[in-house]
Amino acid sequence: MEPVEALRSIEIALRLVIKEVLGSEDWLQAKGAPERERLEERQAEEAKRRDGAVVSSDLIDYTETYHLTGIVERNWDRFQPAFKDKARTLAYFGVLGDVRNSIAHSRDLVPFERDLLSGIAGHFRNQISIFRGHHTPSSAYYPLIESVVDNFGREGVEGPTFLQDDLPRLNVGDVLRFSGRAFDARKKGVVWEFLVGSVHAPLGGQGPPVVATGDTVEFEYSIREEDVSEFFVVGVRIRTEGKFHRNRDFHPYDDIRGFNYAVNPPD
Structure with missing residues (x-):
C-alpha cells in the first residue's frame, strides 16, 4: 500500500471507531477532541476552495491524524476493547507522528517506513473491523x-x-x-x-x-x-x-x- 493511501486508510479506520465508541456527535465532547469552532472553520474554508463539489457535513472528516490518535489515547479505557494492547497501539501512533509530515509534503519514505506504515494500516483496519463486527456480527463472514x-x-x-x-x-x-x-x-x-x-x-x-x-x-x-x-x-x-x-x-x-x-x- 502506498504511503498516502496507507495514511488515508488509517484515518478512515480511526474515524469509524471513534464514532462507533463515542457516538457520531458526542465524540466532540471527548478528551482530546478539537474545538468544534475550529473544525467548522475548516469546513467553511474547504467549501470556498471547492465550489464545484459538495463538501462533507461530518465534522470528523476535518480532523487531523494527531486529533484522532489523541482522542484514542486520552480515552483509552473506552477504546481498549478495539485496540487491546496499549503499548503497541501507542508505538504505532508514534510511527504515524514520525512520518505524517513527510507524507503530507510529498517527501519519500525509505522502504522500511513504507512497509511499516502499510502494516500498521492493515493491522488497524483488521482490529477495527473485528471490533465493529461485535455490533455487526455478520462482518466476520461477509465483506x-x-x-x-x-x-x-x-x-x-x-x-x-x-x-x-x-x-x-x-x-x-x-x-x-x-x-x-x-x-x-x-x-x-x-x-x-x-x-x-x-x-x-x-x-x-x-x-x-x-x-x-x-x-x-x-x-x-x-x-x-x-x-x-x-x-x-x-x-x-x-x-x-x-x-x-x-x-x-x-x-x-x-x-x-x-x-x-x-x-x-x-x-
Whole structure:
C-alpha cells in the first residue's frame, strides 16, 4: 500500500471507531477532541476552495491524524476493547507522528517506513473491523463497505436515497466517478457492482455489471438519456465470489450504498 493511501486508510479506520465508541456527535465532547469552532472553520474554508463539489457535513472528516490518535489515547479505557494492547497501539501512533509530515509534503519514505506504515494500516483496519463486527456480527463472514464517495464528495447512504438533499444536477454525457473501500475479513476477493434505476434491482432485470474488483477501487459511469429523471438512483454494492451472501435476493450481494441525482432532459 502506498504511503498516502496507507495514511488515508488509517484515518478512515480511526474515524469509524471513534464514532462507533463515542457516538457520531458526542465524540466532540471527548478528551482530546478539537474545538468544534475550529473544525467548522475548516469546513467553511474547504467549501470556498471547492465550489464545484459538495463538501462533507461530518465534522470528523476535518480532523487531523494527531486529533484522532489523541482522542484514542486520552480515552483509552473506552477504546481498549478495539485496540487491546496499549503499548503497541501507542508505538504505532508514534510511527504515524514520525512520518505524517513527510507524507503530507510529498517527501519519500525509505522502504522500511513504507512497509511499516502499510502494516500498521492493515493491522488497524483488521482490529477495527473485528471490533465493529461485535455490533455487526455478520462482518466476520461477509465483506462490508467502509466508504463510497462520488466526484462531488458525497458519501453513499445506507438507507433510503430519497432522503438526500441538494441533489447534483447532471446532463446527458456527464461522467460520474466513484471511489470505494471495503473490508473483507475472509479475503475472498471483493467484487463491486453498479446499478441504476434502483439500489436493489437493475433496470431491465439484467444482472448488475461488475465495474471493479478489490478492497480499494475507482470506477466511472456516463449519464445516458435513459437516466433522465429528477430522482435518478444509483446503487453501488459488493459481493464475493463465495457461495453465501448476507442478502440473498435475485442477485445476491453483501453490502450496498445508494446515491440520488437529478438528470436534466437534453435540449
